Amino acid sequence: xxxxxxxxxxxxxxxxxxxxxxxxxxxxxxxxxxxxxxxxxxxxxxxxxxxxxxxxxxxxxxxxxxxxxxxxxxxxxxxxxxxxxxxxxxxxxxxxxxxxxxxxxxxxxxxxxxxxxxxxxxxxxxxxxxxxxxxxxxxxxxxxxxxxxxxxxxxxxxxxxxxxxxxxxxxxxxxxxxxxxxxxxxxxxxxxxxxxxxxxxxxxxxxxxxxxxxxxxxxxxxxxxxxxxxxxxxxxxxxxxxxxxxxxxxxxxxxxxxxxxxxxxxxxxxx
Amino acid sequence: xxxxxxxxxxxxxxxxxxxxxxxxxxxxxxxxxxxxxxxxxxxxxxxxxxxxxxxxxxxxxxxxxxxxxxxxxxxxxxxxxxxxxxxxxxxxxxxxxxxxxxxxxxxxxxxxxxxxxxxxxxxxxxxxxxxxxxxxxxxxxxxxxxxxxxxxxxxxxxxxxxxxxxxxxxxxxxxxxxxxxxxxxxxxxxxxxxxxxxxxxxxxxxxxxxxxxxxxxxxxxxxxxxxxxxxxxxxxxxxxxxxxxxxxxxxxxxxxxxxxxxxxxxxxxxx
Numbered sequence: 001x002x003x004x005x006x007x008x009x010x011x012x013x014x015x016x017x018x019x020x021x022x023x024x025x026x027x028x029x030x031x032x033x034x035x036x037x038x039x040x041x042x043x044x045x046x047x048x049x050x051x052x053x054x055x056x057x058x059x060x061x062x063x064x065x066x067x068x069x070x071x072x073x074x075x076x077x078x079x080x081x082x083x084x085x086x087x088x089x090x091x092x093x094x095x096x097x098x099x100x101x102x103x104x105x106x107x108x109x110x111x112x113x114x115x116x117x118x119x120x121x122x123x124x125x126x127x128x129x130x131x132x133x134x135x136x137x138x139x140x141x142x143x144x145x146x147x148x149x150x151x152x153x154x155x156x157x158x159x160x161x162x163x164x165x166x167x168x169x170x171x172x173x174x175x176x177x178x179x180x181x182x183x184x185x186x187x188x189x190x191x192x193x194x195x196x197x198x199x200x201x202x203x204x205x206x207x208x209x210x211x212x213x214x215x216x217x218x219x220x221x222x223x224x225x226x227x228x229x230x231x232x233x234x235x236x237x238x239x240x241x242x243x244x245x246x247x248x249x250x251x252x253x254x255x256x257x258x259x260x261x262x263x264x265x266x267x268x269x270x271x
Numbered sequence: 272x273x274x275x276x277x278x279x280x281x282x283x284x285x286x287x288x289x290x291x292x293x294x295x296x297x298x299x300x301x302x303x304x305x306x307x308x309x310x311x312x313x314x315x316x317x318x319x320x321x322x323x324x325x326x327x328x329x330x331x332x333x334x335x336x337x338x339x340x341x342x343x344x345x346x347x348x349x350x351x352x353x354x355x356x357x358x359x360x361x362x363x364x365x366x367x368x369x370x371x372x373x374x375x376x377x378x379x380x381x382x383x384x385x386x387x388x389x390x391x392x393x394x395x396x397x398x399x400x401x402x403x404x405x406x407x408x409x410x411x412x413x414x415x416x417x418x419x420x421x422x423x424x425x426x427x428x429x430x431x432x433x434x435x436x437x438x439x440x441x442x443x444x445x446x447x448x449x450x451x452x453x454x455x456x457x458x459x460x461x462x463x464x465x466x467x468x469x470x471x472x473x474x475x476x477x478x479x480x481x482x483x484x485x486x487x488x489x490x491x492x493x494x495x496x497x498x499x500x501x502x503x504x505x506x507x508x509x510x511x512x513x514x515x516x517x518x519x520x521x522x523x524x525x526x527x528x529x530x531x532x533x534x535x536x537x538x539x540x541x542x
Binding site for chain 1: 330340365366370374375396398414417420422428434435
């Protein structure tokens, strides 16, 4: 998907919501456990209920890999089920030497037709560039993550000045344009977002950590939005586990609609 | 597998060889392509021919994921086929927020019964610790990688002094002992190995980059070995693709035997 297509969809739906499919067999409603493929059955109903409010889905690959072959089947079916005009992020946090990254790229871009994959930056340029060889596919590079351990290394101050995550932004922005590269930015505070936007004003940012992880959607939107929106805001647990009854689909739909309506307001205020 | 078991095996086999199973459908001998599961068939013959010389196997997960469900099946069969007393490293370079890392740990430690998994450090402590909750299972954390891009971030000098990779070693060594934690160290130069051994004298190091990637086994052994060996030296292409004919198994056996014999010499000299 091109940047233009993504922005078109954001404008049409008045939403920059990404729904995280962190589908956990221990958390989905019990009545689904009797179906042949509970993970897929859950995702299918979530997608049916939320697709009109979401511009992206983000399956968290770990939750499928944990079930081996069977989980991988659920994942493939889920990705095939997502409507074609919706952006699909394989949240895989991959990254390895060149020939290996190329294999991961094939797995997620060719075999599964995802639009984007999250990549860890630690191994540097030649671990990232193999993912950039695919037309209209995206790398979403980890820059600043919202977990407690994020600051262990990402916020280390460098001798040359600035923190490590800023150098990750700066250096990686030389490897690809903002039509192929986005960043995972767990920042929800104004100060961090402003620092990030100084370095990468035009890139899309994938922002987890709104909702269950406590970030403020307004703050993210006010300080993170650029002229083409430039934001995909993810919510997982707050939507998909909002109910654990038979009404989980309807409730997920309602929760995503509420987020979409807030987003519509912020698009009108800040775009 | 415990550290003692691993060291016992090293002494018995007089080897610290890890054979990398980077099994590429485009590189394996053509006659295998008619078999039902070419990746597994290849691995099976490689394992048969090399297991007496190797103390570890390292399947590179990307090469299996690239084939989706089918590749995942080949991977599971391969791991089940490896003899029980041999150390199995899932070279997966995973790492994510806590609940997600836990899922990856389940995938590789519970479902597939690997002994170790390679993990990327960028997301810090709580992305690594979920892998440490499993008895006698190991995290092999990326510290210094041998690819060209490795220096993009790993060799950045910190304001507090030292390079990023040294801080990764220092900080992570607080999270677990050397009975649960190893490091990926692509260093083959004396100077880097000496710097690393100053920080983590007792940990095992998994060293790729000997052979096809050009490192010297003697240099690695001289400067990297500690009193319990402390080294797993990986070779992939130099063994598994040494022949692309029907004799590929025999040739792989011969290549791994040559490495084992060199290693035996270094164990006698440096241990």
